[in-house]
Amino acid sequence: MARVKDPGEKSPSSIQAEVQAAVALCRQRGGHVTPLREAVLTALLSARGPIGAYDLKERVSDAVGRPISPASIYRALDFLIAQGVAARIESRNAFVASEHPGHDHTCILFVCDACGSSSEIENETLERLLAADARELGFSIDHRVIELSGACAECRTPAK
Amino acid sequence: MARVKDPGEKSPSSIQAEVQAAVALCRQRGGHVTPLREAVLTALLSARGPIGAYDLKERVSDAVGRPISPASIYRALDFLIAQGVAARIESRNAFVASEHPGHDHTCILFVCDACGSSSEIENETLERLLAADARELGFSIDHRVIELSGACAECRTPAK
């Protein structure tokens, strides 16, 4: 249930480690991790939470020293999402690095309206409930989107 | 757990009845139902499922005999959603008339990738689970988005 909180950016070294872990995971799965894809992943992880594709484009362009087109950003994101190391937040048109890559099951995403941070959790019971509802409807689920917005713990008790 | 299925459009008379019911509900709540808002609601109900804002704009423009701007459509949709008689499908950038207006609690939305139909259901147990998860995180939930995409019963067993 790892949290994303820290105000400001993460420390470069910890990001580096996370990038390497995610890259290794992708390669284990036969994914072809290119410099651009790694740059996009690094930018995603460097952001302290969800980030829009065009903001990401700016950061990646700065990082690699040349302009990257939106199409390239979206393609890299497609790859990272397919590999399970990134996720799209539908209700925000934004993207976020997955907090626990390697887990295929769908996460429940809590997004704070105040600070923009996000938390991923998993809940097997809830997934079983959804599966049961689907069965009752005769519906076969491909993809799940579960996004809750509101105020995170920090933003609810700012002073303490 | 009402279904939306019928291929093609609904019968005009039943739509008329649904529009009137939704309009009455809005008025009970103190909502100001204008001709434009009613026209948008009618167009939403006439569609056999989720519909994009710009498609809606075309239909409403045709219906009222003059061009309606996107801004007006979005404003009408905001009203209808606030009144609980319409919903936005985040994962599709589309809108749908609510199947059981009057219920404030969040619905779980099943959207068929094949035929585009959608079904709303409610699940109290699931809501309690989400509330429990939120409590554990110290998170205060404002808004819920639960959207499942896949294949509906009809599209899974086309011949039968």
Next chain:
DNA sequence: CACTCAATGCAACATTGTAGCATTTGAGGG
């Protein structure tokens, strides 16, 4: 080295959603 296929570059475009401000409409008070 040549071939091939995935990945990227690049440009133009499509779709979705908003901002700002003028104008109209409609409910309620005089």
Next chain:
DNA sequence: CCCTCAAATGCTACAATGTTGCATTGAGTG
């Protein structure tokens, strides 16, 4: 009945997000 005021709408332009098509590059393979 008319006035007034706020809400709703019209309207224009624009912002943000996402995609298509095709040329080019580059890494791995025979």
